[in-house]
Amino acid sequence: MNLxxxxxxxxRPLLGCYxxxxxxxxxxxxxxxxxxxxxxxxCQVPVCGASRxxxxxxxRPTRERFTTFFSRADEDAPGVPxxxxxxxxxxxxxxxxxxxxxxxxDHADVWDEYLKSDLAPHxxxxxxxxxxxxxxEAKRSRDPNTPPWVKGxxxxxxxxxxxxxxxxxxxxxxxxxxxxxxxxxxxxxxxGYGSISVHLPxxxxxxxxxxxxxxxxxxxxxxxxxxxxxxxxxHNWQELRNYVDMPAQGPLSxxxxxxxxxxxxxxxxxxxxxxxxxxxxxxxxxxxxxxTVVLWxxxxxxxxxxxxxxxxxxxxxxxxxxxxxxPPTGSGFRPGTVVHTVxxxxxxxxxxxxxMGLPVPAHVQGKSLVPLMRETTAQAHTGTAYSxxxxxxxxxxxxxxxxxWLNSEGAIYARTxxxxxxxxxxxxxxxxxxxxxxxxNELSANLAELRESKGATREA
Numbered sequence: 192m193n194l195x196x197x198x199x200x201x202x203r204p205l206l207g208c209y210x211x212x213x214x215x216x217x218x219x220x221x222x223x224x225x226x227x228x229x230x231x232x233x234c235q236v237p238v239c240g241a242s243r244x245x246x247x248x249x250x251r252p253t254r255e256r257f258t259t260f261f262s263r264a265d266e267d268a269p270g271v272p273x274x275x276x277x278x279x280x281x282x283x284x285x286x287x288x289x290x291x292x293x294x295x296x297d298h299a300d301v302w303d304e305y306l307k308s309d310l311a312p313h314x315x316x317x318x319x320x321x322x323x324x325x326x327x328e329a330k331r332s333r334d335p336n337t338p339p340w341v342k343g344x345x346x347x348x349x350x351x352x353x354x355x356x357x358x359x360x361x362x363x364x365x366x367x368x369x370x371x372x373x374x375x376x377x378x379x380x381x382x383g384y385g386s387i388s389v390h391l392p393x394x395x396x397x398x399x400x401x402x403x404x405x406x407x408x409x410x411x412x413x414x415x416x417x418x419x420x421x422x423x424x425x426h427n428w429q430e431l432r433n434y435v436d437m438p439a440q441g442p443l444s445x446x447x448x449x450x451x452x453x454x455x456x457x458x459x460x461x462x463x464x465x466x467x468x469x470x471x472x473x474x475x476x477x478x479x480x481x482x483t484v485v486l487w488x489x490x491x492x493x494x495x496x497x498x499x500x501x502x503x504x505x506x507x508x509x510x511x512x513x514x515x516x517x518p519p520t521g522s523g524f525r526p527g528t529v530v531h532t533v534x535x536x537x538x539x540x541x542x543x544x545x546x547m548g549l550p551v552p553a554h555v556q557g558k559s560l561v562p563l564m565r566e567t568t569a570q571a572h573t574g575t576a577y578s579x580x581x582x583x584x585x586x587x588x589x590x591x592x593x594x595x596w597l598n599s600e601g602a603i604y605a606r607t608x609x610x611x612x613x614x615x616x617x618x619x620x621x622x623x624x625x626x627x628x629x630x631x632n633e634l635s636a637n638l639a640e641l642r643e644s645k646g647a648t649r650e651a
Contacts (some may be wrong), residue, residue, distance in 0.1 A: 280474065353396065591634065595607075
C-alpha cells in the first residue's frame with residue numbers, strides 16, 4: 192500500500208464536509224465522503240514548526256521541546272525517529288516538499304526525492320504592480336536581519352493569474368509528475384505534499400476570490416475577548432500586524448476584516464482545487480486502489496473570534512483542525528464514516544503505521560485511530576486532547592476546555608475554563624464559578640499528571 196499525506200498550514204475545519212455549506216471544497220468533501228472524517232481533532236501546539244515536529248515524532252511538546260514556529264524535530268528530539276523514518280525503514284520510497292516538516296533542513300536526509308518550487312520563497316510572489324511595489328518598499332525599509340515574512344508586503348492580493356503562478360499550484364504540477372513516475376516504477380511510496388495556500392499573505396488567484404462575493408462574507412459573532420480571561424490568554428496577533436497597512440495596535444476595520452476572511456476562504460478553495468488534481472491523478476494512474484490518503488493540518492486559525500487573528504493561543508479556532516483519512520476501496524472501512532470522539536494530531540503517526548501494516552515504535556505517545564475508524568458504533572465522546580503554547584497548557588474533553596499558565600517554578604498563575612456545550616464560542620470564563628470548581632480542579636490534576644510523565648501516558 193502507498194501513502195499520500197497532505198499536510199496543510201493554518202487550516203481550520205472551514206470546509207463543506209464540516210458543516211459549512213457556503214464553502215466551495217468539493218475535493219476535500221470527496222475525501223470525507225469516500226473515507227473517514229474526524230470531527231473533533233486538535234493540534235498539540237498552535238504554531239507550525241512545533242506542531243509538525245510533535246506530529247512527526249509522535250511525542251508531546253513540553254516546556255523545553257517543540258515550542259516555536261521554527262522548532263525542528265531533529266534538534267528538539269535528537270535520535271527520535273519520525274514517521275518518515277518508520278516508512279523508509281520499511282521499504283517505502285519517500286517523496287516530499289517544503290511544509291511537511293516546517294524547516295527544509297529538518298531531517299533533510301530522510302527523503303529520497305524532495306520537490307521544490309521555482310517560484311520566489313514565501314511570501315512571494317506578488318503579481319499586482321501595486322502590491323509588488325508595496326512589498327519592495329517594505330523589503331527595503333526593514334532591518335537586513337529581519338526574517339523575510341516580517342513586513343513582507345500586503346496581507347492579500349487578488350489577481351487573475353493561473354493556479355501554477357502561486358506556490359501550491361506550481362508544486363502540485365511537480366507532485367503529479369512524480370506520481371506518474373512512481374506509478375511506472377510500481378514500488379511502494381509515501382508522498383508528503385505540504386501546502387501553504389491558506390497561509391498569510393492570502394494570494395489565491397482571483398477566480399477563487401470570486402467564489403465568495405464581499406457581501407456574502409460573515410463576520411464572527413463574538414469579536415471581543417471572553418469575559419474575565421487573564422491577559423496571558425490573549426495576544427496582539429503580531430503575525431498579521433507584520434504585514435504592511437496593518438495597524439500596529441487595536442482592531443481591524445470591518446472592511447479589512449471581511450477582506451481577510453474572504454482571502455482565507457479563497458485560499459481554502461484554491462487548496463481544494465490542488466488536492467483535486469492529486470486525487471484525479473491517483474485515479475488516472477490506478478494508484479488510488481493501493482493508496483491511503485491522509486489530510487491533516489498543523490493548527491487552526493482565528494479569523495477575528497475573540498478579537499484575535501492567526502493562531503498562537505489556546506482557543507478552539509486555533510486548536511481545532513480537520514483530519515480526513517481515505518483508505519483504499521475494499522480495505523474494510525465504511526465510506527462516509529464520521530468519528531466524533533475527541534482525538535489529537537499526535538494520533539496520526541500510530542494510525543498511519545497501523546493502516547500501512549507497520550509496527551508502531553515504542554516511543555510514540557499517540558493512539559491509533561483505526562479502532563474508531565472500524566467500530567462506527569463505538570464512537571462515544573470520551574476522548575481527550577492536550578495542547579500547549581509557551582507557559583500555557585490546555586486539555587480538551589468532550590464538554591470542556593481547561594487551560595492554565597505556569598511560571599518557571601511550576602506555579603499556576605492564570606486559568607480559564609469554558610463549557611463548550613453551553614458556550615461553544617468560549618465567551619465566558621468559568622474559573623471562579625463555584626459550580627465549576629470541581630471540574631476545573633479535576634482537569635488541572637489531569638494536566639499535572641501528564642506534565643509529570645512528560646506526556647508518556649494519555650487517557651482514552
